[in-house]
Amino acid sequence: MDLQIKSPVDYTSMQLKLFANQVRQGGKVIHEGLETRISHAKLLAFAHKGSKLIGVAALKNPDPHYREEVFNSTGSELNPDRFAFELGWIFVKPSFRRGGVSKAMTTALMTRVTTQAIFVTVQSNNIPMIWVLSQLGFRQEGRAYRSRRGPYPLVLFVSVPHRLRRNDEYAPQDADAIDRALNPTYRSPHYRQRFFDRLCYDPHSGHETRYYQQEAIIALEEALNPDHPIILHVGTGGGKTTIANDFLVKKMHQGQRPILWIAKDWPLLDQAVSDLLRRHAHLKPKSIARLGGDGTLLHPLREVTQGPGRVVYSTVQTAGKKGNLRTVFRTPKSRPKLVVYDECHWGLRGKTGRLIRRWCARYRIPMIGLTATPHCPLETDTYIAYSKTFAELVAEGFLAEPKIERVETHIRWSPQKAGHDFAASSLRELANNQERNQQIVQRYKDHELRYGKTLVFACNIAHANQLGNLFKAAGVAVGVVHSKMGYGMQEVVHNFRRGTLNVLVNVEQMIHGVDIPDIRTIFMCRPTASEVLFSQMIGRGCR
Template identity: 30%
Template sequence: MSAELRHYQVAAIDLVWRAMAEGRRRPILMMATGAGKTKTAAEIITRAVAKGKRVVMTMPAIELIDQTVQALWNEGIRDVGVIQADHPMTDYSRPVQVASVQTLSRRKLPETDLVIVDEAHRAHKIIFQWMQQCPKLPFIGLSATPWTKGLGKHYDDLIIAATTQQLIREGYLSPFRVFAPSHPDLTGVRTVAGDYAEDDLAEAMDKPQLTADVVSTWLKLGENRPTLCFAVNRAHARSLERDFKRAEVPCGYVDGNSEPSERREVKQAFERGDIRVVVNVGVLTTGVDWDVRCLILARPTKSEMLYVQIIGRALRLAHGKADAIILDHSDTTLNLGFVTDIHHEKLSDGNERKGSASSRPERPAPKPKECLSCTRLKPAGVRKCPSCGFEPHKMEAVETSQGELAHLGGKQIKASMDDKRRWYSMLLWHEEFKQYKHGWAANKYREKFGVWPNGIDVKPAQPDVQVGNWIRSTQIRWYKGQEKAKKAAEGAQHAA
């Protein structure tokens, strides 16, 4: 066994062999991004080949074939063939085969003694068909996020080798800071197959004000670090690329249709520092070992797997890298929690029912909170911001008086003086914090209640969720109004 193996890799390999010896022939090995899956797989392959066994290692994407062959070569495994189209390394006589799942689905399945499935959470149909055709053939799944629904129908054990939290604590992954500089309005965005519908999502995110905010935030908080930016679709990605270039930030672009040569050129330019930001659409979520020190999440998601895979791109260690910066413009961290808090102890069998004690999910960790001073996200229960030191203070108690009618959105509603004082104190706080012109709070108060805050004397207090959301909604309406007016003006000019 290689002396270079880390302690959790050694333990993981031992647990895999033990599981298989005990009859669990299809375990999944969960190793967080950066844990060294390929190195661990190489040790398993080396042991199997030493016993005269043949091994097939499957890859979910063509671009990972050569990368994996090179990684195995670096680990001393040289007797390797490739199953992928007309690859120059095609040689079925080799004891180790690196295979594309796309090619496997179109050819006769190879004879082998062991299958190692990389990115097993992708749940490729051909792998499950292979399992059915060869019920005694052992399969070892590898994944940082083995949480796909129904995966437990095909694999029979989950071995947790290393979590993201553990790897950061032990110094194998980079710590990170998350900022939530903007909050998208996803009202009306449908959910399809458990995640946001891409066309709706793109329409919500591909707005001039939002893409410009991504760039201005990076200029402010990104520290000019090498950065990956994740967009919703090609049109959204091109808008982000355009805005970065307008700001004179060297920016590259890749998507699923980019030629391998284009991707190599972008990667090389990124590594040289000629490009600071690479905008992509879903193609840099796995198998990427670039030196990424800042990540922009401009693609909201409800998928824990996609979210963890994306954030993982920024957590690899690098020389001189103290931490990673995550600029989350999607509210995903606020909704799903920090990646270090997402954890599952078992595979899904696809039969989970609401309220079932046997299938009840693990209790999620409390969600992070946003610092209202610098927008950094901090763990629940942490009052003082670790970045700027801001600590919120509770609003002083106010006297309650008899309610009176106030005008709101064309309706007469009941609003007590208690409510009015609370709202005005929080609007004053926001006015001071944002350094708005004097009178902003009074105007917003009038917009809310239909009257001026005459005679109300209160001290500024940090806004609660209700007031903060209301302020945010008025800002979104204002931006939409500006966009509508601009389009109307452009239309009139064009008609003239």
């Protein structure tokens, strides 16, 4: 395929007429004055296969009144004047569709204007084009609106280049809003303020201590032993973080501090910090610290090297890095009097987990491992101090009983396994199945009132983005979260928690460290062969 990208003035009148004829074949265009509008465009793209023209596209110079009408129709708060160009007049001959022609033309046009913001409108049921736009970094802005050219809805997508967001000369009037959404940072003053606001003591946070949580605290006290780790096993949704924090506060009152809390990632640590400070009025953010974590969720906290904390939070990887524990906790007074290892099933037997265990054993520091897994795959020298299974929590009415609803898609799938779960290539095959993705969204739309607040588990990031675009095009208030979002992820989860969003699509970001009791439905669009992962996902909807 050969692409030709030039300004309209560099094409012949015959070529411009040919371009207009291709656009008319696509329909849904105002024919009157089309040639004039084409001649005023920024760039025109022709795609050829050999000598045959197979597609056209353009970067248009939009009429200011039309541009303002589009943004106003979607309810967008962005300033339309800052979007210099519109991507449009995209047409590929039917026999050459689904071959990457649209994506190639769109990419080529965008590379010519890397310092300008671009918008594009697309029919809400044009799934292939929505997929292309999501792959190129466009995001939907606002709600769908009715086209003035026919009885069909349109959706607006925007692309704001990084250079535009960083350069004050080109910065839009609402640059802060765009920056928070598209180029977020945990180091920003905005995030720092939000962070400390949500960590304030809340007398209405949580619920009264349940009888089994009190039993667990007593059992931990009796079993605590510096010679070997002990395990607290509570099924997903049973409040193991709450139990551990209440036990931690009890030990601090006994003068046993500092306490080191480690977990596999910063979102888990953020959940532990939030639960601790929001339920205990005497503890303040200044009394806790972090080991590592610069530029992460807990960035606003003081680094432990700058001053001690009653509780120190760190990831397993950071704590286990050579020399960290020995350097930071080098004196008997500074060493932790207790180590809490959250989600210990993720790494207690691994190399880093064994290193941390040896360090605890050397200085006779008790360790408590927290887990919600159905089975405890740990060494025999660990002692389960207390266990409350998921089934017991459901039977006693503390958790809702899951009601399984099987939906047949009639799609053939022969997955390969990698370790204890399905291979990424097999999950990618499902993610790319557009028929299945449309069935997912249609299923939700058909039962929207019954399903209510819904959490969707996607196969991978591309799958999450595509499902998000499909839900949006269907008029659903939806958010998407995945590992590459940074600070923006917390904003989306916050909106889902408070009810601004009805659906949240995620890629393994909501399997732990999140407590949203009013989730009514779980869409398991990401199949798993792992019993651990399955229980984590199901548990999000049983609070």
